Structure formats: C-alpha cells, structure tokens
Amino acid sequence: MTDDSPSVSVALFTCDLRVRDNPVLHAAVRGARHTVPLFVVDAGVRAAGFAVPNRAAFLAACLADLDGALRDRGGRLVVPHGDVVAETCRVAAAAGASTVHVAGDVSGYAARREERLRAALGAAGRRLIVHDASVTAVPPGALAPAGKDHFAVFTPYFRRWSGTPLRGVLNAPRAVRVPDVRSAPLPAPSGLAPGTPSPGLPEGGESAARRRLRAWENGPLNAYAERHDDLAGDATSRLSPYLHFGCVSAVELVHRARRHGGAGAEAFVRQLAWRDFHHQVLAARRDAAHRDYRDRRRVGWRDEKALAAAVDAWRAGRTGFPVIDAAMRQLRHEGWMHNRGRLLAAGFLTKTLNVHWRVGARHFLDLLVDGDLANNQLNWQWAAGTGTDTRPGRVLNPLAQARRYDPRGDYVRRWVPELAGAGGSAVHRPWRLAADLDYPEPLVEPW
Template sequence: MRVSIALFTADLRLHDNPALHAALMDAERVVPLFVADTGIRRAGFAVPNRAAFLADSLADLDASLRARGGRLVVRTGDVVEETCRVAAETGAEVVHIAAGVSRYAVRREDRLRTELGNDGRRLRLHDASVTAVPPGALTPGGKDHFAVFTPYFRRWENFSVRDVLPAPGAVPVPQVRSAGIPRAESLTPTGPGSDQGPVSPGLPAGGESEARRRLRAWLAGPLAEYEDRGDDLAADATSRLSPYLHFGCLSATELLHRARAHGGPGARAFVRQLAWRDFHHQVLAARPDAAHRDYRPRNDRWRGDGEEIRAWKEGRTGYPVVDAAMRQLRYEGWMPNRARLLAASFLTKTLYVDWRVGARHFLDLLVDGDLVNNQLNWQWAAGTGTDTRPGRVLNPLVQARRFDPRGEYVRRWLPELGGLGAEVHRLSGLPEAARAELDYPPPIVDLTEATARFRRARGLD
C-alpha cells in the first residue's frame, strides 16, 4: 500500500489544493499533515490574532476531512523533524508541499529535501498553490524578476493559469498518531515576557467554510461595484478575503478564474489586486532580503521619536483618518488597503520613521500579515520599494476628503468625534472652545513642516 503525505502550510483547504490532489493521485493512503511549527513561535510571527484564525482554520479543515472519511494529523515541533518522523512511521515515499517564497520557507524546503532524501524519500513542491502565477514564471529579458508592476501586469494578464482542481470526494488516511487540533493559546509563545496582548474583538472567523461563504457573497453583488467603491473607506466595500488568501483557506487561482468569469469593471479592478499579490511574491522570491532591507535604498536617516510612534500606534496623532485606521486595526486585526497606505505614509514620510517599525506593528496585529505583502507594501509606502514615485507623500487631510468625504469612517472608529459632521476633517478650523470640549489630541506634527523635512532628508529639493 503506497502512502504519501500532504504537508499543509499556507494552503489550509480542500478545494483547489495541488499538493493534496497530487498526494491522492500518488498513493492509496494519504496523511494530511499539519505541524504546529515551534520555529515560527520563536521567530515572533505566532501572534494572537493569527493564532486564533489558524486554530479556526485547522478545526474547519479537520471537519472537512472527516466528512470525507479522513482526518487532519497534527504534530508539534520542528516541521522537518516531525514530517520525517511521520514519513518513517507510515512508510510514506513522497511529501507534497506548497512552495513558499520567504527565506524561512525556502530553508525549510531545503532541509526537508535533504532529510527525506537521506531516507530514500522525495519532496515534491507545488508552485501554483499560494499564488495564481508562480513566482519566477514571468521574467523580463536578462533579469530574474520584474521590479515595476505595470510591465509585470501586462505579462501576467496573458499567462495561462492552471485549471481549478476539485475538492476530493474521499481522503483515506492510514493509522498514524496525532495530537488534538490545537487551540489558539497553544499556538502562541508561552513563558516570561511572551504576553502579546489579547485577540482583537472584531477578528473574523477562520476556515475554508467561512472563506467560501464570503466568496459567494462577494461574487453575488459587491464585486460589481469594486472599481467605484473599493477605496471608499466608509462603504467598507472591499472583499475582506485577504486573511483567507493568506492562510490558504481560499485559492488565488480559483478566485482569479471566478472573478474573470464574473466580468465587468469591478472584476477587472479586483483581478488587478490579485496581480499585485503575485507581483510581490515574485519580488520577494528573487530578493529575500527585501523582507528586512530596503529594496531601493534612499540613504535615509530615520527619526525615532518614541512619543510620536506611540501616538501613531494608539490612534492619537490628531489626524482623524489616520487614527481611525489605527483603531480599526487594533479592533479587527484588519484594515482596508487605502487605510493601510494612509497609515504607512503618515509614519514613514510625515513622521519620517523607519518603515520596519510600522511593518512590525502591523505584523503584530494583522490577521493577514505576512512577510511578502506586508513588508513590500510598507516599502512601497516608504518609497524604498517598487513605487515609481518614491517621493510622493499622502496628505491625510486631502486623502480624508477624497475617500471619506462625509467623515463616516472617522466617526465609526473615533466615537469621541461622533457629534461632528464632515467638519471632522477640519478640526483645526473649529473654534478653540469647541476643540477643547473634544477628548481628542491636537496634531502631533505640522503637515507642511513635516513634508519639507522629508523632502530635505531625501534630497528632493
């Protein structure tokens, strides 16, 4: 009886899962394996919001497997060691895994390949599991990746994306020892100094079942209006599917096919966002150091004002749209892309603080936080990444009037300003007596002076 292993990492789903599909084609029995990676915990990436979402996703995955006659096999420890141990216990000849792009994932794959090979077993990577277009599939002449999005997108649009794979009807699993499905608290670091705060109160439920429910709702109506309303902060008109893509509860390939089948301007705008996700993956695959180092160094001498950084994190900068974004992040563990750009631009260009400070804070809270999109979006906002206009500064007042003209988004997240109307974006114009009655701080920085400081520092004047 041939046995193979489907090692789940960033692909916690049954629908359109190339690694699981190939494992089932390879053998009569398959071990659907998840290893609660202690290395991730030590590296500081196992934060409460993502741990809670992961626990939901694993429970849902186990339930779906049981409905097909199988179950999720869970181990805890070093992924390579535990996978090799399961392979030895079951006699599995091949381990299937979705290919990653981070340095951590690539090193894990290299170790797996070596250790399995030492036992006469094989590792098989599946490139089109996490993205729609595999990193490295598209390259410009003489280079290993695209550094600018627009030419990448032109090629990406014409790439022949693989077909969507069906969910298996049955998953026969051999006898093998398994731990129970982990709870959220067991997936985060323990011991002195490990308190990372509570789970965000508005965190969404994880899992493939919830992902597919949200996908059906998105395709049934809101997608059609995405082009016009995607940046409308008050409308909350984005898909909110990013956490499910991050954990692989939803396939980027399936989402691309279904959006294209839907058609229309909204779908085209949404597809473009999927392309941005693939673009970032191919950048980091080629330049792993970009997770921590400037992709395009600007010789910045970043400021480190602790009080200003604290005000930014707590949503007390005195600029309502920025503060609303930061409070939404803390409450939901999520924020729309426009809010992320505003918050990031304010920290890196208005306060002139190192983008890594903001990226770490986002990773501490974002349920969809990962090294690929989080770090490269922060570099884009800071002007050290792939932005072709690195000197642009997003004025929070102008942005607020454009994307929250009636102040609804701000009032939703800043209850202390709930009695104001559209003038919530013009607090500086209120009489001093009226301002004094608000439980809201004055601006921590003057925008004109801050922009001038940034331009001097970057040598733009």
C-alpha cells in the first residue's frame, strides 16, 4: 500500500469464508487503508430455493467463526440483508470505497451477480475486481484443449492440470481496519432458512476446517489410496463442506498434500482435480446444472409421478437394498454421504428405477451441507450416463458393490438398525433372512 492507495476497499465474501489464503481479503487489505469485510445475506439465494436448513446452520457457524477471526485482527464482519448488488453498492457508497473484491464462481447465478455488480459499481465510478483462483485450485477457464472451450474428459484434463503451476498460499492479514459502517447482527440459522437441520451436521467454520485438516494429515491421508472407498471405515477427509463454503482453500490443500507426499496424498490431489474439472465444465456449460450435458441415453426417463412411491422410498432409505438405504439414511442424519454411497444411490435411482437425475440431484441439494452445484449436478449426470463418463452405460450393481466396499456389513448395520442382528455379508440380502424383519422387500428384482 502506498500513500496514493484508495482509502477504502470492500472484500465481498461469497464462497470463501476464511481469512487464510483468501485472495479477496488479501488484495482488499493490501490495496487500501481500510477494508469492509462484507457478507450479504442474499435474498436471491433464498428465492432460488438454495437456502435449506442444513447449509443455513453450517453457514451461520461459518459467519460467526469468520467474524471472530476478523475481530482477532481488529476488524469485524459487516452483514446486511437483501439484494446482494444493492447492498454491496450501498455499503461501498456509505464507506466511500473505490473498489470491491470478490471471488470468481461458475454458476449461472454467480455469473449474473458478477455482471450486475460490475454494471452497478461502474455506474457509480467504482471498480469490481474478480479473483479467479479463490474457489478452485486452477481457475475454471485456464485450461482447454485446442479449438474447444473446456475439457469434456477428465484424464486429459488431469494431465494438464497436474502440470499447471499454482499460485502461492497467502497468509492471513495481521490487521484489518474497518471503517464505521452499519451492520445487522450475525444471522442465526433460523434467519437464513426455515426448518430443522439434520442432527449429525459437522461443525462449521474455518477453525473447524483447520482442525479437521490437521487430523486428516496426521494419519488417515496416508492410507487414502487404499481406503477411500471403504464405506464402514469412513476414511475420507470429510473436507467437502469446508471446501464448498470456502473455509479452506483448494490451493492450500493441493500444496499441503504434495508436500506430504505418498500414494494417499496423490489420490487425494486427484479428487481435488475432479472438483476443478466439474467447475470448468459448468463454467463452460452453465445449463448443465439443469439439462443433460450429453443426450445419449437409450432408455427414456420414467414418469416421476407414476413412480412417486418408489421415489419416496428411495428418499427415506426404504428401497429394500441395504447399502442404498444406509447411504440415504446417512444423508438425512448427517447432511453428508460417503462418495461411494453417492454413486450407488444416484445410479440406483437413475439406471435401476429410470428416474430423471434432476429428481435425485434436487433431493441431495436439499440435504447436503456440501451441496455444490457443479459437483452435485455433474456427478449426478456422470452416474446417470448423461454427463462426462466415457462409459455412460455402466451400471453399478448395489449388491456386488456392497460386498466389495462393505464386506462385513458394518456400514449397513450402522445406518439400518433393523438389520443389526444379521450376520456377515447376509446383511446385504435381508430378503433371505427371517420374514419378520421390519425391513421392506426390494423395490425391484435383486441381481
């Protein structure tokens, strides 16, 4: 910062709720004498149906933690409610800010928000600065094959991604000087979305993210390559909610994993690359959030209304296929589901019941704490055969998958207590057990 630096800038937080390795906050603090750390409780998010109890509870905790981290540095979080563009412009005017910094994002809503912000701020003589390496490790538009705007297949993308230099990890600012700007109180979960959150939600916020990251690096990461599909072992990082809300940065995770080294770290980095891959697909094809990325199904979708009872049974974890039901019940209780469970549940709905992927994707978004539009929608399309899978006709047999990834049935018994007394792998075929089990017959003929 020099003597001719602007006196005030705004750091508009969206999906980057952290003080460490935050390009938005870093640039805002370095570029001006005073900074307004701003989060708008956006009425547009609620109107679009994305404000749901689980993410609202997690978000409220994230905001409280972020405010605490800013106060430790002499600052605070400014939290108005309303239209994000109108409120950002109002706060910038009240503070006399000349620049607004924000993280780049890939959804259609984020693109419209950026366009509106740029126009409204520009009309008032203010500048919007977008930071594209805040949400993903590699910016979504940075890599593309010759003559195309994005990679449609993961393997060649990963090769390019792996050789792309990443920006360095940024320190948290030592001090944040905030001008006198009015703010509403930090929101409670009930003020963000009506309804009761799942009882087993993870703790939100950057502090919780860093505790989980340290625990992950101190053991489970080493065995990730061998154990990441172990349903009962719960051997994944569980960092996805914190990545979705930006409580930890993808750039920092890649750097730390590469320094850690080993097969587990390499496998983990590959998963982070998948996340970037989906973001670059959605950035280029924003309608893939609600339309088939590729129209290549040979079997038409069945009428959801005619299958209402089956869809309700799937949502409730009462399909009669224990591993599917265990995954769906974990989702309802924790607002999170093991990735292997997500693939099985999605494949069962779309390829066994032939229900449109949008039905399942919406249910997941209603409950997932890590309900990221790019990853959720494009993983659903991968499972349904309409996305980027190079073998769109593949069907994951839930019985064979259960025997492989839950061989003793521990995952099923954890989440389907009706089957707690079933021995060994017999838990995966309960229709062969006693008829008095309080468990439904399979919705379809078992494999």
